[in-house]
Every structure is written in structure tokens, then in C-alpha cells.
Amino acid sequence: MEHAATDNIPFSSLGLDLQILRAIEEQGYTTPTPIQAQAIPHVLANRDLMAMAQTGTGKTAAFTLPLLQRLLPHASTSASPARHPVRALILAPTRELAIQVGESVEAYSRHVPLRSTVVFGGVDIKTQKPALLKGVEILVATPGRLLDHVESRNLMLNQVQILILDEADRMLDMGFMPDLKRILTLLPRQRQTLLFSATFSDEIKKLAQDFLVQPVMVETARRNAAQETVKQSVLLVEHDKKLNVLVDLIRSRGVNQVLVFTRTKLTAAQLARMLNRDGIAADAIHGDKSQLERIKALDAFKSGATSVLVATDVAARGLDIDQLPLVINYELPPHAEDYVHRIGRTGRAGASGEAISLVDDSDARRLKDVEKLLKRELPREQAAVSSALRSSHRHAATPVHSKKSAAGDDWFMKPYEPSPVSAKKAEERPAARDEKPKKQIAALLRK
């Protein structure tokens, strides 16, 4: 199975126990796949996770490895079933997938004293009972058979700490929603939930709303698809001319939706502000913005009220903004992998799209990294700086680096602050973990 390395992070840097690393090595894996590199740290940090990943991406190890790590403190060599309650429940839509996942769990856990088993329909339920009665920490199951076992009192689910929904989209397609809802009532409310799906359909978003709490989104880049349908180019531009060139580009292309990427939250906020001053309706989404503000920004972008959305890589993850005609990299990302992710936002589903990167001297190394990852050189062109900005803030293109511009406008020196209206709205949010966030996520994900 071929997998691209993600910046060549070694497995050993992910904080996994030596016995887990040993099992990985025995599988012949050398570097984590992108989904593994992205997901494992979040799972270890006890975050809920919504991951868009197909079979073949290495998703099984992406959830199993950190799951094993998290359960290690509970590992016991005792023979008593009471010492081996189900602590991790992995739900899969089909017996084939359940078996496959079960085999992976077994392989990855071979050197740690955690027990696992697999239950699925279509076979005599009695054959599965002994393993359950002996006690298992990790249970892989299809939903219907799991409920049969619960009814037969072969197992309890009240100590489950981690729930994994694998191929969630298929589970819904197969009509498992009622079963899933019943299973949910049997689990502790305080738990970690990980959802893996090949697509983020409206139904999946609804499921996430019901099952997950403030999930982190991770998405594997659609490397090939994006590269085939997206016209990519590089505009070489002096650092302090970037804003002029960006404004020119936005105006001259005549497209009504442009996604602009920056490296930092500060640049994102400043850029949106400068574009607005120049008569281009823009907003920013980044990590310092409240969920409400992000929802507002995204809705405005989708409805056409704003034509430019400026985003950081983290804030753009998992956002459902498909089919964009134009993505502009105002700055190249620190991780080349993110470039592929960014340009994957355009040219989806066979539609043509364009991705333009504004590259100055300080971006040179990052451009090299991107080209190395793409295994090709991108066409370069010298940017023509034609129009003067309408606003007087011409130096705003360099807000982060330019002391001169910062001195000219106090605003640049301030950390991000929400606007009074959205700040007030944010205050209205209840703080309780499982109340409002679900609604906010749903709105954020809504098409």
C-alpha cells in the first residue's frame, strides 16, 4: 500500500508507547500516513474528531494507535472479567470491515495487555459469547449484533470511554441510525467520540451534531483529483506589493467567490480589513474568532454577501466550501501538505478551478517544498502591479513584518478582538460542554 509521508514525521514523535511502536514497526510501517499524522495528536489529547478519510488512507491505525495509548493505563493482566470492561467501542457497518478492523486492532495491540474481539451478525451469537464474558477492553462490532449481545446481557457498555464510528456514511446508508441512537443511550455521556467518513454529507453532519462535542476536523488531501483539475500558478511579487496584486487579481478575475489563505491569524484579520477598506467585501476566519463569528463569516460568503473569505489553514479545515473558482495563497503554508489541502478547495468534482500563489523572497523555501511534494515545478510569472489601491493603506500588505505600517495604524499592534456585536453574541453562549456547541457546529457545517 502506497502512502505519502507527511513531512516525514516519524511515528516515534507522536508520543506512542514503545510497545505500540514495536508493533507498528513489525507491520513494516515507516512513516505515518497524512490522516495518521493529523488525527493521532488530537485523539491523544482527548478531543472528539470528525475525520474525512476513505479506506486505504490508513484510517484504522489513525484511531487504533492513539486508542491503545489512551487505554494503556487500564491494561491489566488479571484474569477477572471485571478488570476488563469494554472501554473502546468501534462500530463498523459490515462484517467485512469489522473483521478487517479487528485484525488491525489485534496486530497493533499484540505487545500490550489489552484484549479485543469482534462481533458481527450472520453467525451463531453463542460463538461470540465466551470472549465477551471473559472481558475485552476493545470491542469491534456491527450495530445490530452489538444490540443483540446487550439484550442477551453478554456485555455492558457503561464504561466505554471512546466510541469510534467507522465508515459512518455507510452506516447511515445502510439504515443503522436507529441502532446507533439506541447504542448511544447505553454509553456514558462523558466519553470521546471519533467519527470517520468518506464524505461529510448533511446526514453525517447531523450525526456529528448528535454524537460529538466540539470536534476537531481532519481531512486527507485529495492529492490527485486536485492536481488534475486545478490550474496552478505562481506570481512572483515583492513583499509589500502583495496587497496591490491581490486586489488586482480579485477585481480582474470577476469571480464572486475567492478564498484567500494566510499563514497567521493576524494577517488574515488585517487582510480582510484592508480589502474592505478598498471596497471589496471580505471577512476572515481564524482560530481567534468565536464559533459564532465563523458561522457568520461563512454564511455571508456562501450567500454572496462577502466575496472574499480570508482563512488560516486551521480555520479552513472541514469547512464545507466546495466548488470555488479561485483560491489565492497570499502566503504559502509552513507545511507543504497544506498547500494540497488548500488547492483541493477548488476544482472539486471535476469542475475547473484556479489556484494562484503570491510568492515573495521569504516564500522561496516553502515554494521549493511544495514543488518537491507535487513532484513538479509550478509555472511562474512576474506580477504586474497596475492599479493603485483605493484606500490609503498601501502598506497594509505587510502588516506583520513591516514596522512602518504597524506604526501607522495602532490597530495592527492589537491582538484580534471580536466586533462588539459578535462579542455580545458570544457572551450569550452557555459554557456547558454539551449544550450549545453542538448547534454551533451544525450551523458551521451547514451548506
Ligand code: AMP
Ligand atoms: P486502512 O485505510 O486503515 O484500511 O489501511 C489501508 C492499508 O494501509 C492497510 O493495509 C494498512 O496496513 C496500511 N497502512 C496503514 N498505515 C500505514 C503506514 N503508516 N504505512 C504503511 N502502510 C500503512
